[in-house]
Amino acid sequence: MNSANQLQLKSIQYCGLNSSLKLIVTGAVHGNETCGTKAILRVIQELEDGKLLIQNGLVTFVPVTNPLAYAIGERAGERNLNRDLFPNSDPQNFEDRVANWLCPLLAQHDVLLDLHSFNAASEPFVMVGPRNNDGPLEPFKHEEQERALARRLGVRRFVDGWLRTYGDGVQRRMSDSSELQTVLRYGMGTTEYMRSTGGYALTLECGQHNDPQAPEVAYRAILNTLAFLGLIDAPTPELIAPENMEALSMVAVYDKQHADDTFSRNWSSFDPVKQGEEIGRRIDGTPVLAEFDGRILFPDSAAGANSEWYYLTRPNPSF
Known part of the structure; x- marks a missing residue:
């Protein structure tokens, strides 16, 4: 190093x-x-x-x-x-x-x-x-x-x-x-x-x-x-x-609460999500669900505890 x-x-x-x-x-x-x-x-x-x-x-x-x-x-x-x-x-x-x-x-x-x-x-x-x-x-x-x-x-x-x-x-x-x-x-x-x-x-x-x-x-x-x-x-x-163009606004950020929180699938930026769709699970098995229809952004499966895990975006028609 x-x-x-x-x-x-x-x-x-x-x-x-x-x-x-x-x-x-x-x-x-x-x-x-x-x-x-x-x-x-x-x-x-x-x-x-x-x-x-x-x-x-x-x-x-x-x-x-x-x-x-x-x-x-x-x-x-x-x-x-x-x-x-x-x-x-x-x-x-x-x-x-x-x-x-x-x-x-x-x-x-x-x-x-x-x-x-x-x-x-x-x-x-x-x-x-x-x-x-x-x-x-x-x-x-x-x-x-x-x-x-x-x-x-x-x-x-x-x-x-x-x-x-x-x-x-x-x-x-x-x-x-x-x-x-x-x-x-x-x-x-x-x-x-x-x-x-x-x-x-x-x-x-x-x-x-x-x-x-x-x-x-x-x-x-x-x-x-x-x-x-x-x-x-x-x-x-x-x-x-x-x-x-596709214009989007970041609406919400979600953190890992524990390093072993996991995604339910291999997400990529801009994958669409539907309200209620399972994004991941907490270490205790609690599902993490999408709060609204949108697209996921910056999903990071390697994120540590108390750090940014993923963002959700919505369309921005006024860009």
């Missing part, structure tokens, strides 16, 4: 001669999600070979955002980097130290494209932020720009509602407001932090971890983003038409 003291953090930056916005593209926030790394390195090689040219603005590439997790081939090194992502004056672990480098770097940019993959086989999708709002949970003012970019990444599925759903779950379990705010911080990842600094951000889930097409999805999304934002001289990417 690599020692954290033997690792370093790296970003690569290209700047055009004309002023414009600043984009950052990140890969391997989770170390076993390598499609973004492969795609970023491919784009960098094309820039070095002169096949691509950044004419306007600035783009920063971070091929491996969490080098410890990447080195050991695991989702996390010492903790999940994509939760509780804030600068920390008293870092306790490797990911805290990454956050102290990554958060200021994010804040220097206007737009983030964060490239991920997932466990169970399914098609790619993009996670978007909230509607414009002045609320206390996730105030935001770039809904139009963020969703316009989302519809040009080359995927047809769109999911919103992450932080709201996470927050609702926390509020159901807690009554102490100070403790609530502390726990809500755990829901903050790369995109949420980017939005908190005044920018906008998308998480693209490019496919199953080992799907050979996932790096292609990531590569296409990077090129489409560079083109749509005007950083390279290329045609504007095609807009996904409403009739070809």
Whole structure:
């Protein structure tokens, strides 16, 4: 196992001669999600070979955002980097130290494209932020720009509602407001932090971890983003038409209460579920039933006790 003291953090930056916005593209926030790394390195090689040219603005590439997790081939090194992502004056672990480098770097940019993959086989999708709002949970003012970019990444599925759903779950379990705010911080990842600094951000889930097409999805999304934002001289990417979209909102998160809680079948993201259908069973045999018709998202049979087990989504006709 690599020692954290033997690792370093790296970003690569290209700047055009004309002023414009600043984009950052990140890969391997989770170390076993390598499609973004492969795609970023491919784009960098094309820039070095002169096949691509950044004419306007600035783009920063971070091929491996969490080098410890990447080195050991695991989702996390010492903790999940994509939760509780804030600068920390008293870092306790490797990911805290990454956050102290990554958060200021994010804040220097206007737009983030964060490239991920997932466990169970399914098609790619993009996670978007909230509607414009002045609320206390996730105030935001770039809904139009963020969703316009989302519809040009080359995927047809769109999911919103992450932080709201996470927050609702926390509020159901807690009554102490100070403790609530502390726990809500755990829901903050790369995109949420980017939005908190005044920018906008998308998480693209490019496919199953080992799907050979996932790096292609990531590569296409990077090129489409560079083109749509005007950083390279290329045609504007095609807009996904409403009739070809599937938009979903995350509604509820369900935790494992015990490590030996089990699913009743091998679920994949976006499998449909019917109200009353059995999703799994608790260790004592109690069935866990779907509370409404929808689709399952991020089912994790390997989740530990008191951690996210799966989410349920509903169609979002107003995307």
